[in-house]
Amino acid sequence: ACNYPIREEVTVEAFSEKVKKHRKTLAEMYLGRWRNVEEIQRVAKMCGVTDGSKFRSELTDENPNACILCGHCVKACEEFIQERIIDFAGRGIKRHLTMPFGEVDPHCVGCTSCAYVCPTGAIEIIDDLNRPVHPKMIRDHGMKVNAEMATLDKLQCRMREVGTANIVDVMDAYDLLPVHNYKFGKHPDSPKIYSTEMKAHYFTQGANDACWHGCSMSCAKVIDGFTLKTGPYKGQKVCVDGPEYETTAGGSNMGCFDLDFIA
Numbered sequence: 001a002c003n004y005p006i007r008e009e010v011t012v013e014a015f016s017e018k019v020k021k022h023r024k025t026l027a028e029m030y031l032g033r034w035r036n037v038e039e040i041q042r043v044a045k046m047c048g049v050t051d052g053s054k055f056r057s058e059l060t061d062e063n064p065n066a067c068i069l070c071g072h073c074v075k076a077c078e079e080f081i082q083e084r085i086i087d088f089a090g091r092g093i094k095r096h097l098t099m100p101f102g103e104v105d106p107h108c109v110g111c112t113s114c115a116y117v118c119p120t121g122a123i124e125i126i127d128d129l130n131r132p133v134h135p136k137m138i139r140d141h142g143m144k145v146n147a148e149m150a151t152l153d154k155l156q157c158r159m160r161e162v163g164t165a166n167i168v169d170v171m172d173a174y175d176l177l178p179v180h181n182y183k184f185g186k187h188p189d190s191p192k193i194y195s196t197e198m199k200a201h202y203f204t205q206g207a208n209d210a211c212w213h214g215c216s217m218s219c220a221k222v223i224d225g226f227t228l229k230t231g232p233y234k235g236q237k238v239c240v241d242g243p244e245y246e247t248t249a250g251g252s253n254m255g256c257f258d259l260d261f262i263a
Contacts, residue, residue: 020047028052031121036064039119059093059120067097067122073114078148080113080216082160116143146216152219162195162203167193167245170254178253182259193248200261201228220244223263 013019023245027047032055034040042068044050069088074097077086080111085105089098099105116139117121125139132138153159158166171177175185191197243251243262251262 003251023047024049029055031058033059034061034066034068036062037066037068037120040068046078065121067118069095069119070119072117072223073097073123076113076117078152078154080107081111082216082218083107086114100141107217111141111142111146113143113146113216115139132202149216158195159217159219162199163242164245165195165221165248168248169217171245171249178249180255182254187252190202190252192257193252193259193262197259198243198248199235202259226263231258 024047027044027049030040031049031052032045033052035052035056038184043050071088074084074087077083085108086097088100090094090096092216097238112125115125123203125135129229149160154161168177171185172190172194177184177186178191179187179190198221202223203221221244222242225237225239228234240263243259248262251257256262
């Protein structure tokens with residue numbers, strides 16, 4: 001319903017008697033399947049439901065930490081880390097959460113975002129990698145940074161989008177970009193090497209750069225399938241790390257505004 005285009009003015013009733021009735025039925029169904037899960041009990045109580053026995057079946061899971069298929073972990077992985085390492089598989093009663101092919105995905109950076117947002121404790125984190133004294137405190141602060149990166153970065157530095165290349169745009173705008181051996185602070189050709197051009201024609205998006213294990217910033221961008229123009233490997237396609245600000249500004253300082261050269 002939320003994806004349906006509105007053709008005329010509509011009124012959304014969130015607390016009508018009909019909606020409350022449907023909400024109560026859904027709460028009974030959830031309580032019937034996961035009756036010992038505290039979060040389900042809390043939501044059911046809000047809907048005026050304390051008994052879900054009529055919906056109990058062979059699917060009923062007595063585990064108080066059972067996965068309730070809410071999808072919070074999938075969303076956290078996608079928004080915080082820009083990955084889809086954990087996702088839904090199966091249909092109907094066979095629907096469940098898993099990593100690709102039911103195996104541990106080596107692309108997981110161990111950020112613990114999925115476990116943090118899980119409302120039931122179905123995902124367990126074992127804090128013995130380096131034996132931190134206060135693992136919960138570390139996760140609390142880490143998730144705060146993750147959330148800020150996911151929600152504010154696109155309005156500020158765009159590090160997750162274009163990496164440190166965004167500094168080129170800023171330096172040029174404030175007459176601080178090194179040009180022609182530090183002779184100038186900006187140049188009419190500078191827009192040719194802006195981060196917007198890099199994103200449009202070069203950067204590979206949607207992948208964690210693995211610069212720092214567990215980091216959700218992903219500021220070090222790469223170019224997949226870049227064709228080398230010179231040297232003994234001319235014509236071969238390689239994966240190029242960057243270009244970041246230092247590389248790009250180095251090009252402008254030499255008076256070069258060709259992204260193929262800079263990359």
